[in-house]
Amino acid sequence: MTDFNKIQETLVNLDAEGVIQLVNDAVKEGTPASDILNKGLIAGMDIVGEKMENEDMFIPEVLMAAQTMSQGVEILKPLLGEDDTSAKGSVIIGTVKGDLHDIGKNLVAMMMESAGLTVHNLGVDIAPEEFVKQIKEKNANLLCMSALLTTTMPMMKQTIDAVVESGLRDQIKIMVGGAPVTQGFADDIGADAMAPDAGSAAKKAKAIAG
């Protein structure tokens, strides 16, 4: 019988080797890969996300946990069925046109992946029409935009306008974030959600698109 708590705890303690060992052991014991993923690794990352939100964990530590988690996922991937991996939401994420900042946005993408979402990270300087094109191609149900500069924040509104114009607004949720972005701004431009940090971004994404 696999001790999922032990996997979670080992992940939270940033013991990469320990996590790999426990995942391999669980596979050998015959525990279903989807259980190891959901009840072990993803549940562990939920704790990490919460600790991050409460400022009980440093961000570099969160990144280390996410890296460990994806090593674990690599072991499980060949064993996971189609249903296990595509059940949760499909997310498009990128930094808006004119803005080249991506450290925070990449952290959000990593936390969302760790939460079990399928994430398409488009990169930086993404034009509104490119976001629209990607939503169609990837059949996404959550669009996430980031901006660090006050001068590029208006591009979020322009992107939302482009989504509305394309007729896709009803089938997709939109979340915004970045240092200067506030809930008030998100409301003004017609976004569905705003997240102040990567931990809560992943949590909210799961709630509205998972």
Place this chain on the structure above:
Amino acid sequence: MSQELIIEQVAKTPEKVVLCGQDEKNDLNLTENRVHLGTGGAAIKILDPDTGEVRSTTLKDLYNVSRLADQLENIHFLVRPCIPTDIDEKDYDINMFYACLSGSSKHVMAGVNDEKGLQNVIEMASMIAGSIDKLQKRPFISVITSFAISPLKLCTQSTHIMQEANRNFIPVALSSAPMAGSTSPLTMAGTLAQLHAEQLAGITICQLTNPGAPLLYGGIPGMANLKTMGYSGGAVECGMMNAAIHQLSNHINVPNYNSSGLTDSKIPDAQAGYEKAFTALLAAMGGSNYIHHSAGMLESMLTIAHEQFVIDDEIIGNCCKVLKGMECDAEHLALEVIDSVGPGGNFMVSPPHHGTYENRIL
């Protein structure tokens, strides 16, 4: 870039840069260990002087704080402290310089959005000076170019702006601002090593563009708050690293620009006082030639407040007092005075207090 190329180009950089004010009394001679401190930043919020509430900054705010900084005697120069969020972005460059130049006769430095914006600013400043030649002779404006995207990458647009300034012989501050823990190593020494490499690359580009172009080594080492990855300008490590910047620039005989006197507090409080005093004094004692961000800012670089400019003027004054040191000649040792007052007396009306207290010799 080969080592040979860098050594050859860096050697062409002027050792002496004089940044002028519109009024000559505000000229700044940036050589050796001469220290100057002033405003800085591109804040987007202000504590409203009437209500005390935080709100977005306007063009009028920029003009008002320029006038304020002009009157505060310890603030040596004006780096544009806030962004006029009430006007269109394409109008930023010329309006920001105009607001600063019309509000203050001290040296004005700011970043610009693009080459066209810089050309407009140079044209306007030439009109004020009388001609481009006169402006080049007495540059009362200079440009901050954030040419480096740390770690070790060039920003195309800012590099073009930097080169346009070089071609016009307008002084540039080569800003590279790695944050220890996110865009540079967590260690102070590692952050400084990376920053120095970025500076050498920038200086080489400037001197290849126009040999002898005036510039400031622009080291802005910062710290990431590892819980949020936000900027932690009030950390004492920022003061320490910025103090080291002058040593690095001095090593290659180029005057420096750096940053100190920030706080992470959102209001003028005890935290703001000690973080600013600590970091400003460290950079000043390091011999930094042009320390910006030293007046008026809160919440690292996001917010300004009128009262904070006044408080920081006092902190800068104290930094300068420390740098002057203590006179130790016969008059200042005052042994005769001690002797004349004798045991049990007092010194309230004895020399060297003759004359007014305003002019007293400490």
